[in-house]
Amino acid sequence: MTAVLEDFVHISPNAALSENVEIGEGSHIGVGASVIQGVKIGKWCTVGAGAAIINDVPDYSVVVGVPGRIIKSVNT
Numbered sequence: 001m002t003a004v005l006e007d008f009v010h011i012s013p014n015a016a017l018s019e020n021v022e023i024g025e026g027s028h029i030g031v032g033a034s035v036i037q038g039v040k041i042g043k044w045c046t047v048g049a050g051a052a053i054i055n056d057v058p059d060y061s062v063v064v065g066v067p068g069r070i071i072k073s074v075n076t
Contacts, residue, residue, distance in 0.1 A: 006043070024059065044074070 003017045006025040014032045021035050024043030029035070031049040041047065042059035052066040061070045
C-alpha cells in the first residue's frame with residue numbers, strides 16, 4: 001500500500017513518507033520532515049520542518065521535533 005493523501009494536503013520539498021501513511025485533509029508536512037510507516041496524521045495538522053513523526057497525530061495538532069511532539073492543538 002502507498003501513502004494516502006486527502007484533499008488540500010501540502011507536502012513540502014524533501015519530506016519523506018513511508019508506506020501505509022495516511023495524511024488527513026488540509027494537513028501540511030514541513031520541509032525535510034519524515035513520517036515512518038503506518039502512521040496516521042489527522043486533518044488540518046502542521047508538521048514542522050525536519051520533524052520525525054513516529055506516532056499517530058490527532059486532528060488539528062502542531063507537531064515539531066525529533067521525535068515529533070505535539071506543541072499545541074488548534075481547534076476551529
